[in-house]
Amino acid sequence: MISKLKFIFRKLIGAKEKEGIVDALIRKRIKVEKKFYRKNISKIELKDTLIKMGIKKGDNIMVHASWRQFYNFLGKPQDVIKILKDIIGPEGMLLMPSYGSDRLYFDVENTPSSAGVLSEVFRLGKNTYRSACTHFSVCAYGKNASEIIEEHFFSEYGFDNRSPYYKFTKLENSKVLFMGLGKEPTKISLFHCAGYLLKDKINYFSEVLSKEYTSVLIINNKKYKKDMIIRTKGHKNNNKVFKKIFRNIKTRKHIKLSNLDLVWIDAREGLNKAIEFAEEGIYCYK
Numbered sequence: 326m327i328s329k330l331k332f333i334f335r336k337l338i339g340a341k342e343k344e345g346i347v348d349a350l351i352r353k354r355i356k357v358e359k360k361f362y363r364k365n366i367s368k369i370e371l372k373d374t375l376i377k378m379g380i381k382k383g384d385n386i387m388v389h390a391s392w393r394q395f396y397n398f399l400g401k402p403q404d405v406i407k408i409l410k411d412i413i414g415p416e417g418m419l420l421m422p423s424y425g426s427d428r429l430y431f432d433v434e435n436t437p438s439s440a441g442v443l444s445e446v447f448r449l450g451k452n453t454y455r456s457a458c459t460h461f462s463v464c465a466y467g468k469n470a471s472e473i474i475e476e477h478f479f480s481e482y483g484f485d486n487r488s489p490y491y492k493f494t495k496l497e498n499s500k501v502l503f504m505g506l507g508k509e510p511t512k513i514s515l516f517h518c519a520g521y522l523l524k525d526k527i528n529y530f531s532e533v534l535s536k537e538y539t540s541v542l543i544i545n546n547k548k549y550k551k552d553m554i555i556r557t558k559g560h561k562n563n564n565k566v567f568k569k570i571f572r573n574i575k576t577r578k579h580i581k582l583s584n585l586d587l588v589w590i591d592a593r594e595g596l597n598k599a600i601e602f603a604e605e606g607i608y609c610y611k
Contacts, residue, residue: 387515423456461490500589501592536556561610
């Protein structure tokens with residue numbers, strides 16, 4: 326019965342073969358949006374807007390982006406990356422999640438990023454370093470890029486205190502930049518660090534972060550077996566809580582450029598808020 330209803334729903338929304346329901350809905354929403362948002366975004370305008378909203382020289386920026394929302398941008402993914410690099414300069418650092426599609430097998434050099442078009446183009450760029458983590462890999466460019474990713478191999482959980490996600494929050498001038506993910510984004514990776522940091526203090530997290538698995542990690546053509554932990558089955562992200570934490574972060578900025586939502590939050594404050602909520606029994610998972 327469920328399969329039949331799913332089939333009917335896919336037909337109603339016009340989902341393509343092998344296209345997920347969520348992807349089909351996003352595609353249809355963008356098709357409607359294009360009728361209302363027609364103003365093009367030049368490279369200069371994007372750069373000036375990012376500077377206006379507070380992205381500056383020497384910043385450490387972790388980017389989460391949806392390239393599908395750049396349909397009015399008069400440029401390529403490479404142009405967006407260059408703009409960000411130009412703004413932060415040699416004293417800054419640019420990071421993006423760069424995880425693969427299969428957590429059981431990960432080739433640091435060759436596995437494509439499943440974190441979006443911008444992330445994959447960034448991975449392939451010159452002088453970009455990629456962390457050796459089978460599930461939650463990160464790419465980094467700029468000052469201290471190699472240092473921030475070097476201990477990710479030893480992480481028990483991809484968001485623990487050895488991960489770039491956590492270490493990044495300890496740096497000065499660290500921001501998480503969201504591009505094309507709405508006014509109140511929910512794809513906020515560093516919030517997951519709170520669970521591991523509180524794992525030995527709050528029973529809920531010790532139970533949720535308890536599924537063990539062994540993966541194969543390829544580094545310079547050498548195979549390594551890596552034991553990791555992950556959330557137990559059934560514990561998904563609670564987007565309502567993600568938004569609640571986001572709304573309580575005071576140091577943040579939002580600008581809408583044509584159709585494109587540009588948002589940044591202070592990374593350290595964001596993690597501290599996630600920890601604060603978790604200690605009050607308000608968790609990012611459900």
